[in-house]
Amino acid sequence: MTKVSDPIKINKTELKNRLTMAPTVKFDYAGEDGKVTEKHVEHYRERAEGGLGLICVEATAVTPGGRFAKNHLGLWEDAQAEGHRAITDACHKNDVAVIIQLNHTGITANPNCGPAMGPSAVPTRSPEIRAKEMSTDEISEMQDHFVAAALRAKSAGYDGVQLHGCHGYLINQFISEKTNLRRDAYGGSTENRARFGADIIQRVRQECGEDFLISVRTAGIEPDVATAIAVAEEYVKAGCDYLQVSTGIEWEDPTVTDKGEHYNKFCSLGVRFHDHFRGRVPVSCVNSIMDPAQVRYLIENELTDTVDLGRAVLADPAFPEAVLSDKPFVKCFNCPNCQYGPGMPHKCPAEMRRMSGK
Numbered sequence: 001m002t003k004v005s006d007p008i009k010i011n012k013t014e015l016k017n018r019l020t021m022a023p024t025v026k027f028d029y030a031g032e033d034g035k036v037t038e039k040h041v042e043h044y045r046e047r048a049e050g051g052l053g054l055i056c057v058e059a060t061a062v063t064p065g066g067r068f069a070k071n072h073l074g075l076w077e078d079a080q081a082e083g084h085r086a087i088t089d090a091c092h093k094n095d096v097a098v099i100i101q102l103n104h105t106g107i108t109a110n111p112n113c114g115p116a117m118g119p120s121a122v123p124t125r126s127p128e129i130r131a132k133e134m135s136t137d138e139i140s141e142m143q144d145h146f147v148a149a150a151l152r153a154k155s156a157g158y159d160g161v162q163l164h165g166c167h168g169y170l171i172n173q174f175i176s177e178k179t180n181l182r183r184d185a186y187g188g189s190t191e192n193r194a195r196f197g198a199d200i201i202q203r204v205r206q207e208c209g210e211d212f213l214i215s216v217r218t219a220g221i222e223p224d225v226a227t228a229i230a231v232a233e234e235y236v237k238a239g240c241d242y243l244q245v246s247t248g249i250e251w252e253d254p255t256v257t258d259k260g261e262h263y264n265k266f267c268s269l270g271v272r273f274h275d276h277f278r279g280r281v282p283v284s285c286v287n288s289i290m291d292p293a294q295v296r297y298l299i300e301n302e303l304t305d306t307v308d309l310g311r312a313v314l315a316d317p318a319f320p321e322a323v324l325s326d327k328p329f330v331k332c333f334n335c336p337n338c339q340y341g342p343g344m345p346h347k348c349p350a351e352m353r354r355m356s357g358k
């Protein structure tokens with residue numbers, strides 16, 4: 001039986017256990033220069049000390065136009081790379097592997113940061129405005145930005161990168177038939193729709209080397225699980241080492257349902273991927289995994305290779321110790337405060353309870 005404490009090797013990177021931190025943006029930490037701040041370093045150091053096997057640093061923009069908001073971490077220029085060294089050092093000192101998620105918002109661009117652009121001229125978040133359809137030259141320039149950011153990540157000591165291929169951002173927009181209406185080499189067949197991401201993977205592999213870990217956080221459903229798996233097969237062919245599975249844009253698959261108290265329908269996507277890629281490519285699942293017993297169930301029943309933890313480790317960095325050694329922990333309150341938007345009141349009640357020692 002596989003145990004949560006069992007190590008796993010992904011490409012050449014050894015994870016000391018099966019617990020991984022999901023990328024989670026800290027909206028109020030970065031300044032407009034997109035550089036790492038001391039708050040970031042402390043945040044990741046604390047979580048590295050908590051006993052995770054791998055940390056994936058939050059969504060990081062590959063161009064200024066691809067940011068969620070003006071205050072957002074970036075790797076679009078060399079000067080931004082240096083600050084990441086303190087994060088990678090803090091992780092490695094604690095024997096934690098570390099990768100960074102690279103992203104562009106594409107059609108969902110924040111107008112304060114840049115124009116909406118994507119595979120096709122479809123409506124943006126302001127339905128009266130349509131995105132600009134990217135030309136093939138613009139596609140290739142965008143891929144260059146992802147590759148350059150990966151090289152900067154490597155120079156800063158990251159073990160690898162995670163391409164943000166889910167949650168409706170640019171790579172996901174190329175996969176989805178809702179946002180990709182192209183009829184050229186980047187649209188139409190599944191293979192063509194996966195090409196934007198697959199080309200980036202191939203080029204990152206060429207530029208960053210065989211040992212560099214390449215993960216894709218891919219849409220587990222787009223619009224159904226079988227198609228999403230076919231896309232992921234293209235990523236694997238291109239050189240992807242690790243599939244961390246979350247949600248996409250379209251959801252048209254009645255076979256996806258919650259699995260009682262053990263895991264929900266979002267997490268079940270990763271379980272389906274694991275079933276398909278078992279023994280070939282490691283897979284991680286995610287979503288609302290807040291109890292140590294859930295983590296053990298998923299790993300010990302070999303339903304996934306690793307478990308991605310978002311809010312559980314935001315609420316309490318020592319959550320891994322609760323899973324591995326039954327230590328007490330402060331559980332996420334599942335409140336809306338930490339969700340997504342810049343300008344939200346970032347007061348995590350679990351974190352405040354932990355700080356106050358109650």
Ligand SMILES: Cc1cc2nc3c(=O)[nH]c(=O)nc-3n(C[C@H](O)[C@H](O)[C@H](O)COP(=O)(O)O)c2cc1C
Nearest residue numbers: 022023024025058059287288289309310311338340
């Ligand atoms: C505050 C916050 C920030 C997030 N930022 C990102 C991000 O940068 N990239 C990403 O792929 N997902 C992001 N997510 C989604 C999480 O990685 C994760 O998939 C989601 O929270 C569900 O997992 P959980 O229930 O363990 O938190 C974020 C979620 C939260 C709550």
